[in-house]
Amino acid sequence: MNAESYLAVETRDLSKVYANPSGPEVWAVKDIDLRIFQGEVVMICGPNGSGKTTLLSLLGCLLQPTSGSIQILGQKMATLSEQELSRFRLLNIGFVFQHFRLFECLTAAENVELALNLAGVRRPESQHRAELALAGLGVDHRAHFLPSTLSGGERQRVAIARALVNSPGLLLADEPTGNLDSRAGREAVDLLCGVARREGQTVVIVSHDERIRSAADRILLMEDGKVLETKTKFL
Amino acid sequence: MRFARKVPLARRMALRDRGRFLITAGGVGFAVMLMMFLLGVLEGVRKGATQYIADCQAVIWACEINSSNLLRSSSFLEPEDGRELAAFPGVREATGIVRVFTKAEIHGRQKTLLIFGIDPTSSLAVPSRIIQGTQKLGPGELILDRAFAVKNGLKPGDSLDIQHRKFRIAGVSEGTNAVIIQFLFGRLDDAQELLEIGEVVSFFLLTVKEGFDAAEVLRDLKLKVPALSFFSKEEFIQNNKDELKMGVLPIFWTIAILGSIIGAAVIALMLYGSVLERRLDYALLKSIGTPQRDLVLLVIRQSLLASSAGCVFGILAAGLLAPFLLWLVPELTLAIRPDAAILILAGSLFVGLAGSWAPIQKLSRIYPMEVFRG
Numbered sequence: 001m002n003a004e005s006y007l008a009v010e011t012r013d014l015s016k017v018y019a020n021p022s023g024p025e026v027w028a029v030k031d032i033d034l035r036i037f038q039g040e041v042v043m044i045c046g047p048n049g050s051g052k053t054t055l056l057s058l059l060g061c062l063l064q065p066t067s068g069s070i071q072i073l074g075q076k077m078a079t080l081s082e083q084e085l086s087r088f089r090l091l092n093i094g095f096v097f098q099h100f101r102l103f104e105c106l107t108a109a110e111n112v113e114l115a116l117n118l119a120g121v122r123r124p125e126s127q128h129r130a131e132l133a134l135a136g137l138g139v140d141h142r143a144h145f146l147p148s149t150l151s152g153g154e155r156q157r158v159a160i161a162r163a164l165v166n167s168p169g170l171l172l173a174d175e176p177t178g179n180l181d182s183r184a185g186r187e188a189v190d191l192l193c194g195v196a197r198r199e200g201q202t203v204v205i206v207s208h209d210e211r212i213r214s215a216a217d218r219i220l221l222m223e224d225g226k227v228l229e230t231k232t233k234f235l
Numbered sequence: 236m237r238f239a240r241k242v243p244l245a246r247r248m249a250l251r252d253r254g255r256f257l258i259t260a261g262g263v264g265f266a267v268m269l270m271m272f273l274l275g276v277l278e279g280v281r282k283g284a285t286q287y288i289a290d291c292q293a294v295i296w297a298c299e300i301n302s303s304n305l306l307r308s309s310s311f312l313e314p315e316d317g318r319e320l321a322a323f324p325g326v327r328e329a330t331g332i333v334r335v336f337t338k339a340e341i342h343g344r345q346k347t348l349l350i351f352g353i354d355p356t357s358s359l360a361v362p363s364r365i366i367q368g369t370q371k372l373g374p375g376e377l378i379l380d381r382a383f384a385v386k387n388g389l390k391p392g393d394s395l396d397i398q399h400r401k402f403r404i405a406g407v408s409e410g411t412n413a414v415i416i417q418f419l420f421g422r423l424d425d426a427q428e429l430l431e432i433g434e435v436v437s438f439f440l441l442t443v444k445e446g447f448d449a450a451e452v453l454r455d456l457k458l459k460v461p462a463l464s465f466f467s468k469e470e471f472i473q474n475n476k477d478e479l480k481m482g483v484l485p486i487f488w489t490i491a492i493l494g495s496i497i498g499a500a501v502i503a504l505m506l507y508g509s510v511l512e513r514r515l516d517y518a519l520l521k522s523i524g525t526p527q528r529d530l531v532l533l534v535i536r537q538s539l540l541a542s543s544a545g546c547v548f549g550i551l552a553a554g555l556l557a558p559f560l561l562w563l564v565p566e567l568t569l570a571i572r573p574d575a576a577i578l579i580l581a582g583s584l585f586v587g588l589a590g591s592w593a594p595i596q597k598l599s600r601i602y603p604m605e606v607f608r609g
Contacts, residue, residue: 086521086525106242118525118529126242
């Protein structure tokens, strides 16, 4: 088996340009060549407007690149239709957001269960698996509470459980500690990375948070749409 | 009991903002209630306008050629026609009734009256559902329809001035209310005097002798008396229903379509607002890979939930408010049928589907990347 077969994400000359009616076009992401291996935890850092979230959106197949190619878990994204991309995201990519993005009208368990239902898992199996996922993140005692009654840390754990429940190969987290205090933020990232490492899942985290850098195997520093620097944990 | 096999997201989203949901369901409910009353009135008109014919013992109705119904066609028949019909093979009795439109001042207001002059010596044309007073009409006496009597505060024993003649109210009948007008009954000679055209009648009511088949007698009458029109009781009832349909149905459909548009607009507005308000939730659903079909179904389910809740509310409200409406407008006859409720439920579901169109269009313009917005 060669190194290619261990690649979770590969981009070549990846660019995203936004039209700007009042000025020159904006290169949010410019000619990025990126290789992320399976089981790796990569953090993308950089100032506001550096293109981190655009890159994450491209990796999450939420945006079409202007040019270049993306291959995720061995699948070339350019070959997939809109419908196939949705299905691919559902089964292979988990998302964690800064603002948690839980459905306020569903309980914690139902929020997790929803991801299973969308993937075709029906009750009672989906209920059982959702509760197991919450237990794995230590929030099973809050399973039947609405998000509005949970603390920020608990909400983020529920969101992580939702991202992990379909066992995706790739986890993408956008500022996962942005709305948490330092302790809850650290715990959330440790849980996310811990579970992902155990399961061999690849994690890409976009964050400003210096305190969680130690959780990453590799840190990419972005500026003006480009990756300026790569730091590896052991170097 | 079978539990849902999935998280009931549509129901939870629809019910999350209870105020909005109640306003929407209420809006649809009022439109449904309006429909229920309309259908009830329509059915009431149909029944009321034909109940008298159905109750009459006559099996064949004779009228002038080109005349076909009790309410909206003119018919003048001579006494000789009656004598000819009475002597026709198989006919047991032929009794004439005359229809008179006139006016009377009641409590200071001019009212239009429709009086049927009937032969007091025959039981064929007498209204059978007498709820007050007597069925027997003496000279200068009238039987009033119940709604007419209630609306005008009249009762047996009271009197009514018609064309400078005083009439005494002898009885009150039911099943004689065509909503747009109510039937009054007087003696044939009194009505002919009001009409001032001698012994002319409007219709002859016929019965057949024992041992004769009414259908065969009718067929023979049509063949051998071509100068007149003849109808079986059922045909005559249907003619009157058709006549009413032509007069009332266009109005009914106009109001029904307007009601449907209002219902669909209420649902569309509610859902459109909801999609805008929850665009981040929809963006999240898109980002995590929810199939487009499921997203569309999510909106449609919310729409159908609001429309069906509104429908149930409207049907129940119509049932509860019907007595009040009848008290308020005594001349109304409401006949709410179960199949009307089923028709309205189906209509509401259609309105629900129509109302979800605009929100679905909005949904398609929400991008999954919006989920990253603060």
